[in-house]
Amino acid sequence: MMSLPQSIKIVEVSPRDGLQxxxxxxxxxxxxxxxxxxxxxxxxxxxVTGFVSPKWVPQLADAQEVARQLAPxxxxxxxxxxxxxxxxxxxxxxxxxxxxVFTAASETFNQKNINCSxxxxxxxxxxxxxxxxxxxxxxxxxxxxxxxxxxxxxxxxEQVAAVSEKLFAMGCYEISLGDTIGVGxxxxxxxxxxxxxxxxxxxxxxxxxxxTYGQALANILACIQEGARIIDASVAGLGGCPYAxxxxxxxxxxDVVYMLHGMDIKTGIxxxxxxxxxxNISKVLGRSVNSKVANACRSSS
Amino acid sequence: MMSLPQSIKIVEVSPRDGLQxxxxxxxxxxxxxxxxxxxxxxxxxxxVTGFVSPKWVPQLADAQEVARQLAPxxxxxxxxxxxxxxxxxxxxxxxxxxxxVFTAASETFNQKNINCSxxxxxxxxxxxxxxxxxxxxxxxxxxxxxxxxxxxxxxxxEQVAAVSEKLFAMGCYEISLGDTIGVGxxxxxxxxxxxxxxxxxxxxxxxxxxxTYGQALANILACIQEGARIIDASVAGLGGCPYAxxxxxxxxxxDVVYMLHGMDIKTGIxxxxxxxxxxNISKVLGRSVNSKVANACRSSS
Numbered sequence: 001m002m003s004l005p006q007s008i009k010i011v012e013v014s015p016r017d018g019l020q021x022x023x024x025x026x027x028x029x030x031x032x033x034x035x036x037x038x039x040x041x042x043x044x045x046x047x048v049t050g051f052v053s054p055k056w057v058p059q060l061a062d063a064q065e066v067a068r069q070l071a072p073x074x075x076x077x078x079x080x081x082x083x084x085x086x087x088x089x090x091x092x093x094x095x096x097x098x099x100x101v102f103t104a105a106s107e108t109f110n111q112k113n114i115n116c117s118x119x120x121x122x123x124x125x126x127x128x129x130x131x132x133x134x135x136x137x138x139x140x141x142x143x144x145x146x147x148x149x150x151x152x153x154x155x156x157x158e159q160v161a162a163v164s165e166k167l168f169a170m171g172c173y174e175i176s177l178g179d180t181i182g183v184g185x186x187x188x189x190x191x192x193x194x195x196x197x198x199x200x201x202x203x204x205x206x207x208x209x210x211x212t213y214g215q216a217l218a219n220i221l222a223c224i225q226e227g228a229r230i231i232d233a234s235v236a237g238l239g240g241c242p243y244a245x246x247x248x249x250x251x252x253x254x255d256v257v258y259m260l261h262g263m264d265i266k267t268g269i270x271x272x273x274x275x276x277x278x279x280n281i282s283k284v285l286g287r288s289v290n291s292k293v294a295n296a297c298r299s300s301s
Numbered sequence: 302m303m304s305l306p307q308s309i310k311i312v313e314v315s316p317r318d319g320l321q322x323x324x325x326x327x328x329x330x331x332x333x334x335x336x337x338x339x340x341x342x343x344x345x346x347x348x349v350t351g352f353v354s355p356k357w358v359p360q361l362a363d364a365q366e367v368a369r370q371l372a373p374x375x376x377x378x379x380x381x382x383x384x385x386x387x388x389x390x391x392x393x394x395x396x397x398x399x400x401x402v403f404t405a406a407s408e409t410f411n412q413k414n415i416n417c418s419x420x421x422x423x424x425x426x427x428x429x430x431x432x433x434x435x436x437x438x439x440x441x442x443x444x445x446x447x448x449x450x451x452x453x454x455x456x457x458x459e460q461v462a463a464v465s466e467k468l469f470a471m472g473c474y475e476i477s478l479g480d481t482i483g484v485g486x487x488x489x490x491x492x493x494x495x496x497x498x499x500x501x502x503x504x505x506x507x508x509x510x511x512x513t514y515g516q517a518l519a520n521i522l523a524c525i526q527e528g529a530r531i532i533d534a535s536v537a538g539l540g541g542c543p544y545a546x547x548x549x550x551x552x553x554x555x556d557v558v559y560m561l562h563g564m565d566i567k568t569g570i571x572x573x574x575x576x577x578x579x580x581n582i583s584k585v586l587g588r589s590v591n592s593k594v595a596n597a598c599r600s601s602s
C-alpha cells in the first residue's frame with residue numbers, strides 16, 4: 001500500500017498565474033474578492049499578483065492596488081512574482097512579505113519567455129535574493145518546463161536538478177517544479193522529482209502541474225509517493241498556457257483537495273468554500289468552472 | 302520508484318456502456334464504424350452491444366443488427382452484455398463469443414438498477430454461466446458501486462470482495478470493478494483492489510473508473526501499483542452516469558493510453574488512430590470530444 005503524508009501544503013496561484021493570461025482585465029475588487037474567498041476557504045499560501053511590466057502582462061498592471069487592499073491576516077502568506085529588481089522594490093513598497101522569481105529548465109523557453117538564457121536569469125535574480133536576505137523576505141523559485149518544452153521537447157531531469165539547485169543555493173527557500181505544458185506522465189514525474197530531491201530537501205520542493213493532458217492528479221500522486229509535500233494549484237482550473245491553445249491550464253485546487261482529503265491528507269482547506277471561491281471568479285470571467293469536482297459536487301447537491 | 306508492468310489490457314466499453322445512456326439513438330452503421338475505428342486503432346477487446354430489453358435501453362435495441370455486421374477478426378474479442386438467459390440466447394444466435402453479466406456491491410443500487418437483490422442477481426446469472434460453460438463462451442462479471450453508492454454512500458470493500466468472489470466461483474473469468482459514480486480516490490481504490498485481490502488473482506481483475514470527480518487516472522495508477530493489469534475505458538469519454546447529471550462519465554481511453562504509453566507500458570493501441578475514432582463518434586453525437594489528450598493533441602498539431 002502506498003505511503004502517504006498526514007498533511008500537504010497547497011500554494012494557490014490563481015490570482016497571479018491563473019489570471020495573467022486572461023485577455024479580459026479583471027477589476028481590482030474582483031481580484032481582492034477572489035483572494036478573500038480563498039482565505040475564507042482556509043487557503044494559507046496565495047500568490048496574489050506579479051510586479052511585472054504592464055506592457056507584457058496588462059492583467060497585472062494593478063499589482064500595487066491589489067497589494068494595498070489585501071486584508072491583514074497573520075495566518076496567510078501573500079506572495080508576488082517579481083522578475084527583476086524594479087518589481088522587487090515595488091513589491092516591498094506595497095508591503096509584500098514573500099516574492100517569487102522564475103526561470104526554466106529549457107534554454108529555448110527562457111529565451112522566448114523572458115528573453116534571456118538560464119544563466120542570465122540567475123544574474124537577474126542575484127540582487128533580488130541579496131536584498132531579500134537583508135530584508136528577511138522569503139523568495140520562491142519557479143522552474144518551468146521540467147517535463148517537456150514546447151520548443152525542445154523532452155527535458156533532461158539532470159538539467160532540472162541543476163537549475164533547481166542553483167536557485168536553492170542562491171537563497172530560494174522553496175523551488176516549484178512546473179510541467180508548464182502538461183505533457184508529463186506519472187513515472188517521468190516521479191523520476192524527475194527524485195532526481196531533484198537528490199540535491200534539495202523534499203520539504204523545499206513544490207510540484208506545479210498543468211492538466212492539459214489530464215495527467216495532473218496522477219502526476220501529483222506519483223510525486224507525493226516520492227516525498228512531495230507542497231502542491232501548486234489554481235481554483236476553478238484558472239490559467240491557460242499560451243503555447244497550448246484550447247487546452248486546459250493549471251490543475252484545479254478543488255480536484256487536488258478532493259483527492260488529498262479522500263486519502264486522509266489534511267490541507268486545512270474547506271472544500272465547499274473553495275468551490276464557492278471558484279464559482280465566484282468564474283462568474284466574473286463569464287465561464288464555467290474548470291473543475292470536475294466543483295461541477296460534480298454542485299450538480300449533485 | 303513505482304513498479305509497473307510491461308503491458309496492460311484495455312477493454313473498450315464505448316459501444317455499449319458509452320452509448321447506452323444517450324437519448325439520441327445512433328444508427329447501426331455509425332456504431333459499426335466506431336467498432337471498426339477502434340479495431341483500426343489496435344483495440345483488441347471491445348464490448349460491442351448489450352442484449353437487453355429495448356424497453357429499458359432503446360439505444361441497444363439494434364444489438365442483433367450490430368452483431369451481424371461485425372467484421373470477422375480473429376485478433377479481436379467482441380463481447381456483449383447479457384443480463385438474462387433471453388439476452389444470452391440472442392447473443393449466441395448472433396454469433397457473440399464472449400458475454401458479460403452485471404451486479405453491484407450495493408443492495409440498494411441493485412434494487413433500483415436491475416430490480417433484484419445481489420443474491421437474486423446471482424440466481425439470474427446461474428443458467429447463463431452454466432450454458433456458457435457448455436458452449437465454451439467466456440463470461441465477464443461487472444460489479445458496480447465498488448467505491449460508493451448514490452443511495453448507500455460508502456461501500457465496504459469486504460462486500461466488494463465477497464460479490465466478486467461469488468461471480469468468480471460461478472465461472473466468470475474476469476471481474477470488472479466499477480466506481481460507477483466516480484467518487485473514489487487513489488488510496489481507497491488501492492485498498493479496495495487489494496482486498497479483492499486476496500480472493501481473486503489480479504490477472505482476472507479489471508478496474509472500471511468514471512472520471513466524474515477527475516480522479517480516474519490517479520485511481521488507475523494506484524490500482525496498477527497494486528497489480529491491476531486490465532483497464533476498462535471509453536473512447537472520447539463516452540458514457541455518463543444517470544445518477545450524476547452534468548458530470549462526466551467513463552474515463553477516456555485516450556487519456557488512459559497516453560498515461561500508460563508515457564510510462565512505457567504497452568497497450569497495442571495507436572493513440573493517433575484512437576483519437577480519430579473518438580472524433581468520429583463525437584461528430585455523430587454532435588458534441589466535443591470529452592478527452593483532454595484528444596483535445597490537446599489535436600489543438601497542438
